[in-house]
Amino acid sequence: MVVQELTDEDVNRIFRALADATRRDIVRRTLVAEVSVSQLANAYDMSFAAVQKHVAVLEGAGLVKKQPRGRERMVRGDLECIRQAQRFLDQFEQIWRSRIDRIDALLAQDETTPN
Amino acid sequence: MVVQELTDEDVNRIFRALADATRRDIVRRTLVAEVSVSQLANAYDMSFAAVQKHVAVLEGAGLVKKQPRGRERMVRGDLECIRQAQRFLDQFEQIWRSRIDRIDALLAQDETTPN
DNA sequence: ATAAAGTACAACCAAATGGTTGTACAAGAG
């Protein structure tokens, strides 16, 4: 398993890619099953090229993989990338928790050293 | 506790806000302790107004709350908003899992109805 | 062989983003 450390730019790309409803929907669809770009294009009220660009953004972020099959490109969602995003958000939780721990430590200190 | 359902636009704003390294750093700092906007501004190599805008983006997404204290505005990170983002990403995990379940069901069916 | 389907890619455009400077004003310090 590749547990590659994410650079700031990697994280930027992942969150930016997720900051669009169409792209999030593409991720959902392609997590359920492999879908070709043209199938995706049929699902939305925009040009093929626009959908193609959305897929490119997702692929650039690693949220989706594209694989040729005959003349079409099959797109599948990459759950591992989503999990990386989750782990990233977990860091915030940890940071917050460490603050609470420090506050607790202060309170404990107050109790052991009253006045 | 307000378990308000997030609209697409809400989710857009949250992820968009997280798609910038400076803003993520602001969230980290303000999760650790309340920090004034000018204190934040001193931490980065950009103008006060730029940092002010970043804080505004974070506030608009709900990732941060701003509260007046005298002449300064104290900023604190909102962990609950981050948890909402995490829960949102969890949906993808669930969707993916449901696909696996369906595949398992098909395999089970094949076993019970051979040929 | 020709037509149609699926894709890639470039050029273009409007709107949003991320930065700047400048001005104005409220709150605290001297």
Added chain:
DNA sequence: CTCTTGTACAACCATTTGGTTGTACTTTAT
């Protein structure tokens, strides 16, 4: 009261984003 600090906000600018149309190329279908 005056000066400084902290903030708000507008105007401006370059770049990015999210869409479009158009052209070209490969693969499949007829």
